[in-house]
Amino acid sequence: MENEDQSESSLLVLVLDIGLSRATTLRNDPALAAQVLEAVIAFSNAHLMMKLKNQLALVACDTETTEWIYPEDKKSDLAELRQQDGQHELFNELERTVRRKIAELLKRSAGATGKGESMLSGALGRALCYIHRLQHEERRVNARVLVVTANGQSVSQYMNFMNVFFTSQKLGVLIDVCCLGPESSLLQQGCDITGGQYFRAPQPQGLLQYLLWVFLPEPLLRNKLALPPRVKVDYRAACFCHRELVDIGFVCSVCLSIVCKFSPICTTCHTVFKAPGALPVKPKRKKPKLA
Ligand SMILES: [Zn+2]
Ligand SMILES: [Zn+2]
Known part of the structure; x- marks a missing residue:
């Protein structure tokens, strides 16, 4: 019974791309960017709520660097870890950590020229390293990766992306993509290679609904749901x-x-x-x- 429970727990690694390229609407619309962050936090909580043993990790990237957001290496003080407004301690800690670290990252990248492409492939690499480590420590981890990005086309990192996609295929890790910007053939290929779901949100304002609808159910349940049809991949x-x-x-x-x-x-x-x-x-x- 214990083993069964273990096999049912699932690890979700969220890769949030906040690289604000010129083409992105998020750069010109801070209110929308804040909404995206809210949606990601709410979705993370929903994933943790689905099962007691569910785990979550979050990596962010921008045009300069990749940043490990959650979980933190050092545990926060127990004094700080108390209930506030009836919110569950775990959700409270998650929300505060994510907001603080994203704010730090944004502050650091504020001076950047923003010309370069997002370091999305690097962030995906870190996500896979984390999953690989957990798979070594705990025997069975059902892991998947969800990318939330508005910068689809990072063609200069083509090789890095392909290496990441084939590595995750080998590790048996699905890569799902929720795209807020223009269509990305590169990320479509990644979803197709790893068996993940690609979805382009027609309106970024409805991000939370799309996330809960398309990406919250476990991959095993997906064939029982009426999800958006697979896109034709530009290979x-x-x-x-x-x-x-x-x-x-x-x-x-x-x-x-x-x-x-x-x-x-x-x-x-x-x-x-x-x-x-x-x-x-x-x-x-x-x-x-x-x-
Ligand atoms: Zn050429
Ligand atoms: Zn050659």
């Missing part, structure tokens, strides 16, 4: 030279690097290739005349 790869998505490109036969134009020396592994000559033309043979 284009990014070339290594310009970091742009290409339909047709050249692939190095040694290291599998993708480039959009032929180059005689692979820029990644320095293998030398022969220039592709013109295709040999077969001499036309006359049709034998029928007698």
Whole structure:
């Protein structure tokens, strides 16, 4: 019975991307950004409420850095950990920690130029490291990752993303994505590879409803629910030279690097290739005349 209970507990690692790129509406709308944070905290509480043994972790990232938000390494003082306004101590601690750390992160990144892309792949890597550690310490952990982001296209981190996606596939960790910005083919690929759910919120104001509806149920229950249909995944790869998505490109036969134009020396592994000559033309043979 004890084992059964253990197998039913689930760990959710939330990756919150607060990298405020120029394209993002969140940058221009602080009220909306606050609403997103509220929704994430409420959703975290809902996940912890589902089962007694459910666990939660939260990583945030912006254009400069990734930050571990929750749980903290050092436990907060017991004196601070008392009920306030009838709120459960655990939820209170979670909410205060998340608000404090996100505020610190925002303060630090306020001076940043905001030109770079979000460090989303790094944050995903940290999430996977955490899951891997817990899987070693406690035998059975049903873990999944949920990304909440408004910056879909981080094509320059294409390789990092692919490494993260295939690692989580190997670890048996689902990656779900709730996208608040434009469609992201890269994250769609991640969901498809790991078997997670991709969902683009049509209106960021309704984020909490979408989160509770699509991402709160455990993956095992999902086939019993009427969830939004799977999106058609754009499986284009990014070339290594310009970091742009290409339909047709050249692939190095040694290291599998993708480039959009032929180059005689692979820029990644320095293998030398022969220039592709013109295709040999077969001499036309006359049709034998029928007698
Ligand atoms: Zn290129
Ligand atoms: Zn190569």
